[in-house]
Amino acid sequence: MSAHPALPVPAAGGYGSSWRSSPWIRCWSPRPAARFRLVCLPHAGGGASAYRPWLALLPPEVELLAVQYPGREDRFQDPLVDDMEELVTQIADALVSALDRPYAMFGHSMGSAVAWELAHELRRRGAPGPRRLFVSGREAPGTVTAGEVHRRTDAVLCRELERLGGTSLEVLADDGLRPVVLGYIRNDYRLIETYRPAPRAPLSCPVAVFTGESDPELTPGSAARGAGGWADLTTARAEVRTFPGGHFYLNGRRREVVAALLRRLDPSLAENGQRWPSTP
Template sequence: MTSAAPTPWLRRPRPRPGAGIRLVCLPHAGGGASSYRAWAPLLPDGVDLVCVQYPGREDRFGDPLVDDMAATVSAVAGELAPLLDRPYALFGHSMGSAVAYELARALRDGGAPEPERLFASGRRAPADAPPGRVHEGDDEALVAELLRLGGTEEEVLADPGLREAVLGYIRNDYRLIERYRPFPGRPLDCPVSVFLGDDDPEIDTSNAERWTATTTARVDVQVFPGDHFYLAPRRREVLAALLRRLDPALVATASPWPSTP
């Protein structure tokens, strides 16, 4: 699959069929493929960006929601399979980190190679994530959680129409991730990089290192200034750090990077 034509679960904002590696990005709870769209012009020609689009939001607003991890992973794996004709890496933020981990294992168990690297952002290791019941609360409780984490415009939550639409798929995603427990099976064999903001209420360096339980390979942790949604204001730093881990030569061919990681 080398065209820009979308599939239900995948978006390619700037297809690069000749790229040497594909970067598959999975959004946070309530997020969509557009959360990674700004990465496309900053990546070098050697990286093909593939963004996962969960149903029920953005251009899939009318599609039925999916609140089950196994079903989500199975659907993404099925559509991603034709794109695994070259090395790939997975990047997931928050809920997307857990989806990416299970996706990597599902692809491997289905006969595909493991990713070159798994990037887990803003979330504790799957076995360490505390259970939650936010999805069972009323709308006010859900809004309070969103405001605690940041990343959701207060104007959106204040508009009755937008609020109803947004809370529907956000609650769905919380139901998915709060009911998820790691699937049985062996860990990965690829390296894992854990990224986080230094003011993230969900994770710190001590529990970030617990991702060592997910792989037999090396795990490294990098902290960026910011909260749970550090990704947007630190976009260039994040991409520079990501590219250095994939192949330092890619950094030289990307858009200009800041002097610090």
């Protein structure tokens, strides 16, 4: 596949470089000459650092941007956001200036719904759409049964986190850290469990659905039925890729996940996978 030329950068007031100083975006390894940008959205309770290990697996042609939700990691003192519309609006405000070249979005679990909403918000603003949308570990918006975990006790919330994996049991057992961590996790559960997507016209980009073979949130069986509902949300192709593992399969299968993503973004990126160093 031939290289996709970078889009021209409009004058001030259009797509500039303000995203580089935004508290919402992390870019640990700037790659000004990159042909593509990969925008990653974390899961409920997750932070941008979940995607930092991907840097060593991405070629120089791809610049990684990870969204940092408030209230955690280096944004610990920033007010939490528990409303999807408000969250997406603020992410879009920060991200729109980064859309001066082709990009894709990857969201895991709650991040899948955030990515989908973000694609619609960017389209509403007349911004370029993603070349491809990667959604992981979650059925399509509008098909997921609403939950009430955010209303339950800390003990119930901890059991839910243990069921899904991905959260350190040592952290949950620490009397000092547990209330802090459960505070922003509960906030994220409130956001995603009270989220009700509005009807919209389908997107026009291909959608790749990634899931773990034993993921209780998006089983291979449900994924096989219309790509977990995602096929109805795009006029382009929707496909399913299953990996060994559970809900957080992407932690243990990081190299395979990134390779599968690169093949779908541009086959030449994966074909030349041995040409770049193992560290960013």
